[in-house]
Amino acid sequence: MRFDPWNPDFVASPYAVYDELRREAPVSFFEPTGQWLIARHADVNALLRDRRLGRSYLHLATHEESGREPEPDFQEPLWRVIRAGMLDVEPPVHTRLRRLVSKAFTPRMVESMRPRVRAIVEGLVDDFVEKGGGDLIAEVAEPLPVTVIAEMLGVPDADRHLLRPWSADICGMYELNPSQEAQHTAVRAASEFSDYLKGLARARRAAPGEDLISALAQIEELTEDELVGTCVLLLNAGHEATVNVTGNGWWSLFRNPSELVRLREDLSLLPTAVEELMRYDTPLQMFERWVLEDIEVGGVSIPKGVEIALLFGSANRDPEVFDRPDALDVGRADNPHISFGAGIHFCLGAPLARIELVESFGALLKRAPDIALVEEPEWNPGYIIRGLRSLDVSCG
Template sequence: MNAMDFDPWNPAFVADPYPAYVQLREEGRVHWYEPSRQWLVPHYADVSALLRDRRLGRTYLHRFGHEEFGRTAPPPEHEPFHTLNGNGLLDLEAPDHTRIRRLVSKAFTPRTVERLVPTVERIAAGLVDDLLADGGGDLLTTVAEPLPVAVIAEMLGIPPADRGLLRPWSAAICGMFELNPDEETARRAVRASREFSAYLREVIAERRKHPGDDLITALIAAHEEGDRLSEQEMISTCVLLLNAGHEATVNTTAGGWWTLFRHPDQLELLRAAPQMLPTAIEELLRFDTPLQMFERWVLDDIEVDGTTVPRGSEIALLFGSANRDPVRFPDPDRLDLARADNPHISFGAGIHYCLGAPLARIELTASFSALIRRAPTLRPVREPEWASGYVIRGLKELLVEV
């Protein structure tokens, strides 16, 4: 494969990676990509299977030291980021992952999420009303971003006056999930990790003294057979809920509307039959995946289509490509809001399947529903630009008028 076709630092590729994915899928099931020193996996069946394969891990530190695994330890000055990230569900493996997920699940129950529906609908309606009152604006900053941040802040019991801190911290931390982040990105992530952790430490101390009806209080209370979450595990869980809990929702909201604007027949169909919204949201998640790539370390040699991928390697599972694989999705480049058979992997699979997926679906349903009902003539002002990130892929802005 020509390395120029898959180029996650090229704005033209980020704006439309799908033609390169077609080529990747046609040319094989696994490809070595020298610029990021990763093995790229583009097919749905392989991505789905490898997400569940315990020979791969989000971390290797539960089994190997850095040198033993053939890797260099991160610089000591990055420690605040790695402590924060390394104690969260996303980057842990069993048995720590199993224990923490079980405890977090006691606090973050389906009932807790279901109880949020009226709150989410109220916040979404208010944001859409503000957009309408202004005659339009940037859908990304007026609706897509504030909704999930407000919902997570409400869940955690973060006072309204402090909520403006959350999105910048989250954005700075998420910069480290891009490929080969530079030193300035690392500095911003370390600073945000330190500040966010210190802030949450104060909130947790306050909740220990004065429990409330919020998720932080529930995390403090969650225990099983004498086991509880440590303070660091609670901090890392709260940060992960915010980071993971809003990036997918923000980018699916703005990107989803841009997709609908480019498919006016499907938008018309949805406006005429808003009861299609549940399947429509799944199709928007599949069609333009907010998280394009998910990485795993190879803990034991594996074989993909006759190619040995050795221990110590990093595999890049291409969600965006898998969700457009014609072997699994008939006519995958066609947006079909009525697509019923749609097992996309935008929320992952296996033990790291997104804990917040039910909440993300509630948020997406609320914002799309409010916009369809209250802004029936919503239209774009101009073609938007894509932000520079590839792994977490989204628009810079989406200017609309009503």
């Protein structure tokens, strides 16, 4: 098998291909997407921190000036939302947005949320165990981060069912060469979510509460589009990754029963286990950057104006960095995985994601000691954001 992100067999198990890339072609050009694939941990880690690369080039030149086709007009509502969030902009705009939003993610603020996260998790898990199991992703993994983020933002209970579909539809645009249908679906979702958030922000500006949207709505230097883009990013990044770490992680534990037993018998391993599960079957397989100046990677010259694809899933299995990289070790102490990124775009919500994951795995291990897989799961078709369609389990 070769690198083929549209092949279901490759999506299900890309790691042998990554191993070949690291050994034989750690920096290689992938013709179907016009990207340079970067496979080794050292290179991926360094390039994430290299300011000669960026998530965007639009702060320097237009699409046409960069020798690229302009985006179709119908996509404008989507990009207005996406590019108003901090992930897809560069300094100084990125610096300003991150400074404003990071006030809600200080270590003290995040840790103060643990009791509420625990209560949400325990309620979900208790209901799940009481009915004897079911789809772990739909009934536990998905509701947890959506509920946490909705409460942070101040989205009313009656509207929270809208968030997951909007998030999934928008994230479809991050896949490689998305179909026309996926593009239109993402645009529709972005437009609906943007309209909803603008209405909510205006109401909170007039009558503030204790939530994040109320706080953001009071900041005069934050534009309405930036407020919307920030909230969409918090939902998408905080939701998709946590769901897929949970699903992929439990599937990894079921395939490594000795490690599941080890973790169940020593819950003090939960923090290292969560880091290992993120490394072992990475939810975000690829992160893209634009080359803003000519660079050289591994002896290969890469010109300004092209896009590189940083293969997180490959970097996290690099034997130059990880002992026995293809083995799951829930007690792995030395674990410099890059699942949260690095550099200025390091995931702002990483501390909250860690709390959610530790509490989620811990609650299931305690309350469902006999949890067992019912049938082998299937993978979603997406490669960049890689996760299971469902994970059917029994509890007693």
